[in-house]
Every structure is written in structure tokens, then in C-alpha cells.
Amino acid sequence: MDTFDEDDEEAGVACMLMRGGTSKGAYFLAGDLPADPARRDDLLLRLMGSPDTAQLDGIGGGHPLTSKVAVVSRSPEPRADVDYLFLQVHVAEALVSAGQTCGNILAGVAPFAIERGLVPAEGDETRVRIRILNGDGVATAYVDTRGGRVRYAGGTYISGVPFPAAPVTLCFEGTEGATCGSLLPTGSVRDEIAGVAATCVDNGMPVVVVAAGALGATGYESPTELEADAALTARVEEIRLRAGALMGLGDVRTTTVPKVALVAAPRDGGTISARTFIPHRVHTSIGVLGAVSVATAVLLDGSVAAEAAGRTAPGGPLRIEHPTGYFDALIEVSGTGAGLRVRRSGVVRTARKLFDGVVWPRRP
Ligand code: NQM
16 A cells, blocks of 8 residues: 555545454554654544544544554564554544553454555464554464465454454563553552552553442443443542552543553452443443453452452453453463562454445545
């Protein structure tokens, strides 16, 4: 594909729309977008249809989980095959944020990279090493490429997606402290923040873990019920703003991190139950690295998550129950308590190509 013509305001842009895990996003080659971040973000707002709660004039879906962008390029680093920059295109505001990554959209990066010829399909399963530019971690994705091309059809179900598809296995390394610089960004396993006990953790996603009961919730509410509770959402935001500063993230009023996870005891045989504010809507399931971070918090002795969790099978997957099912995360660690170190984490997702074509932006 030719490099994006920055001077042609009516030019269409090559784009692949994909469902990645439980999110939906637009995937672009970096060379098809303006190199200047301000021009790129302005273009993305017009392509996605923001600012508008319905994103009617663009290809966004009117919700943070369907207003996401992946920018992919060949990696200059020997430890990776491709670079992945995640951009959250805000729905109702003219704002594009690179302040977090997205593990769900990540699930589509390897299929996209193979389809666009950045990585050759090799054998029945192709390994693609992806450097996450929003932090410093590397994810290794394993994609079904039987017959020499990406296979999207398959029999794997993930909670929150009604139909089965081919599995995309993701292994993470170096995600510990990816955004905040350390696994425990406040330096403690447990803090008191705005009057409640909280565990602040970053294993790929900065998350503030709070017991749902401490905020008068059960932790089993639906996203709609939680979003309708104005007193609760105000309290969650108060905790988030204070936690953001304590986690070294500064003033987080307009940023999408940290997330806040309200946790409770599991109800369906899992490890823990979670409802995640991402941060102003409630996730209909749970983010990938959000889940990895909550699961890691479970392994921290004395944390709010460990207190809420049921018994965990040593070495087995940690199952996080969420509004539409469950999410299994494998976390390999060494050490305990504040000395806990993460070796790697693994999850299974699915992804599907929805369309591949050219999208035309609204004129500036
Ligand atoms: O935590 C939502 C999602 C995400 C992010 C969000 C994600 C992750 O489910 O890795 O996947 O927390 O904004 O798409």
C-alpha cells in the first residue's frame, strides 16, 4: 500500500476492521497514516466518527470497546517481528490516547501482520513477536496458519463473544510495570485511598483493585446497573484520581488509566469476581491485561485481591469471573508479597477479520 498522502484531504486510508478478543478495532499499517502524531490523531478521529456518542459518521461503534485502533509496522528490534501501537479513540471527546495498550486488540495484530505481508505464514502455526509500543513488553502470538494463510474459523469460545473462532494464544513478557515502572506503583501491596483499602498493580495495565463491598456494591452487578449508580461511579472516580497520582500517573482526569476493578469472592468456581471501570464505562467482560493485572494481584499476599479470592490451584490458571463469563490467565511468578516478580503471563483469545478495504475520513 502507498504511503498516506498527507496533502490529499479526501484520500481514503487502507484499513482492516477486526474483532480482537472482546473488542473491535481498526487496524492500519503505520505507513498508511501520517507520521506526525497530531495529524494522525486528527485523521483517526475523523475516520472513527468522533466526537459523537454514536460515531455515526465513522467506523467506530459508539463505545470505548469498539473505538480502538492498532497501528502496526515492522519492528527495528531483533526481539520483535512487529511493533504495535494501540490508540484509544475517545467516543464523545476529540481525544486520542496512547496512554494504555489493549490486549484484546493485540489478538488481531499477528493475523493482520501476516495478511499484510509483514510476517510470513510458517507451517500450521505461525509465531509473531509483537513489541507493545505503549509500554515496554513483548507479546508472542501463535496463529493458526494451516494451508499457508491465516485461519479465522475454529472451535474456540471466549466469554463475551457469542461465536467460536480459531484460537490466538498470547504470551507476555516484560509487562511488569509496563506503564508505571513497577508492579506495585505505590510501593505497597495495600494502601488506603480515599478511605478504602486498595491494591494498585501494573502487570501490563495499571489497575486499582478495591473490594466491591467497601463501596456498598456486591461485585456481581451488571455493567448497566453499575453505570446507573451515580454515587458509586463518583466514588470510583474519586478513588481513581487519587490512585493515579499515587501510582505516578499524575492527573488522570482525561486518561484511560488506571482502571478500577471492584472485586468480590467468586460465585461460579473461579478465583475471583471482577467488574472493571475502564475507566468511565464498565467493561462488558474484562480487558486482557486488565485481567492479567487483577490475576497478578491475587498472587500478592495481603492484597485486596488475595483477600477476595477463593483458593487458587498452584500453577494453574487464575479464573476471573466477569459480567459475561470468565477469563483464564496463567501467571508465572517467583517470590512473594512485595518481592513478587512476574516471569510471564499467558492467555487465549480469538480474532476475526470483519472487512478489509479503504475507509474515507470526514473532511476536516
Ligand atoms: O486490558 C479495555 C479491552 C480493554 C483493554 C480497557 C484490554 C486490556 O477489553 O488489555 O484489552 O480496559 O480499556 O479491549
